[in-house]
Amino acid sequence: MALSKQITARELALEILEAVLEQGAYANLALNKALNQSHLSNTDKALVTELVYGTLTRKITLEWYLSSFIPDRDQLDSPVYPVLLLTLYQMLYLKKIPNRAAIHQAVDLVKKRLHSAAGGYVNAVLRKIQDQGVPDPASIKRLNKRLSVTYSLPVWLVRDLITEYGQERAEAIMASLLWRNRASIRIQNLAEKASLRDQLDARDSEISPYGLVKDHGPFAASQAFKEGLVTIQDESSQLVAPTLNLEGWERVLDACSAPGGKTTHIASYLDKGQVVALDLYDHKLALIEETAQRLGLTDRIKTQRLDARAVHKVFPPRYFDKILVDAPCSGIGLLRRKPDIRYRKNQEDLDQLQAVQLEILDSVCQTLQEGGIITYSTCTIFAKENQEVIQKFLEGHPDFEQVPLIHPKTEMMVDGCLLITPELFGTDGFFISQLRKKS
Structure with a gap:
């Protein structure tokens, strides 16, 4: 995706959409990279983000609408179809942009990339939609x-x-899952919560005592973020580290740690202890180290490149006091802020992921002290990756037992686990459970 200094917001949005839809790029990574390389204003960057995420979120709906006006989409030259998707999203969901302006810009986009005839086709399709309206699902x-x-x-x-x-x-x-995703942060010091709330014009999280939220706002641009007083983390994710009941001296394993939100949260409870943070890739470990440095926690975190399924081959028995397995999962709970996940996963993935999740638990449990605990979490809301994994693990490991968790918001309690579905509090979907190794 080659970027020009003179590129417009819609041209950039189109290039990102093409990268995601045609080349398999991850939307959040492609968007962040493109915006960082662009010379657009903050307003135009916000428009690019809206267009990319909005079009991806509504893609199935938009495609159904377009199918009534386009007899054979496979015959269209690139980038005609993604331009139509992008523009129809603006026409239907962005009321501040007049339809005539959206259509005019769509025609210009296609003409720049193809020819006048293609522009004429796009104009005709969009004018017809404007005149006739879209069908009702x-x-x-x-x-x-x-x-x-x-x-x-x-x-x-x-x-x-x-x-x-x-x-x-x-x-x-x-x-x-169609609601606007709000911004959320975790504060490092609860004593500073009130002052940071006022400083950042935010409000308290409904579910996390460490959380502040706002409907819009680049928390990462704030002075508090730069000074390491806060870090970006979803509210539901903030509930994980506290379940470990850390006293400060423990040696903790974070088996699947990137990008490091939970790692640094764990480290914030430690003084003499240490958290060993694992990931498969060096560049992801570098993200953890960067965050740890900003938050002043580098002395409490040790990163190491390792497949979590091989933990028992590297660390001896009874090495860790407590373990977090934030397991690789389908990510269905993240659809609001990572809309392209819905096009990457299928039902078979859940079966394959369950096998990996159980492999990780089987490996890490061999390195846990008697009486130690494992917190198991995912960002999905399906029992196949959650309750079924816990049940199967316990069936194969009679030396472990489930530890019931509690939370004031009883609507997220299911069989002694926390199950936060996205409609409850507008957060990511999340699952948290806990296991104890019998003494």
Whole structure:
């Protein structure tokens, strides 16, 4: 994705969408890289972010609308189709942008990349949509298909959510994935919470005593962030480290640690102790080290490149007092802020991931002290990656028992675990449970 200094916001948004949709790039990485390299104003950067994430979030819905006006999308030259998606998103969901302006800019985008005839085609399609309006998804007879189009989710995900939660709650979850994602931070020192809340014009998190949130705002640009007083972390993720009940002296393993939010949270409880943070990739470990340095926690964190499934081959028995396994998962709970996940996963992934999750638990448990605890967490809301993993682990490891967790918000309590679905508090979907090695 080559960037020009003179590139416009919509041209940049189009290039990012093409990278995601046609080349398999991750939206958040492609967007951050492109914005960092661009010379756009902050206002235009915000527009690029809105266009990219908005179009990806509504992609299934937009494609269904376009199918009524385009008989054969496979015959369209690139970038006609992504331009149509991008522009239709603006026309339907961004009321501050007049339709005529959005259409005019779409035609210019295509003309620059192709020719006048292609621009004329785009103009004709969009003018027809403007005149006739889009069809109503309520006309779709099959329930799963109708909900798929309404909430822009793959049919398999709609089906699985209904199976897991029932239709009423599943629809509430689906609808919540279209809400605007809010910004959240974790404060390092609870004594500074009130002053930081006022300084950052934020409000308290409903679920995390360490959390501050606001509907909009680049927390990372604040002086408090630069000084290491706060760090970016979703509210539900902030609930993980406290479950370890750290006293400060422990040797802790964070088995799947990048990008380091939970690692640094663990380290903030330690004085004489240390957290060993593992990841498969050096560049991800570098992110943890960078955050640790900003927060003043480098002396309490040791990073190491290692597959968590091989922990027992590297560390001796009874080496760790406490362990966090924030396991690799489908990431379904993150769909609001990582919308392209829905196009990367399928039902089979959940089966494969469960095997990996159990392998990790089986490896790390061999290095735990008697009486020690393992906190197991994921950013997904399906039992196959959560409760079923805990159940299968306990069946194969009779020397472990489940530790019931508690939280004041009882609606997130399920069988002694925390299960935060996205519609409850507008956070990421998350699961947290705990195991103890019997003495």
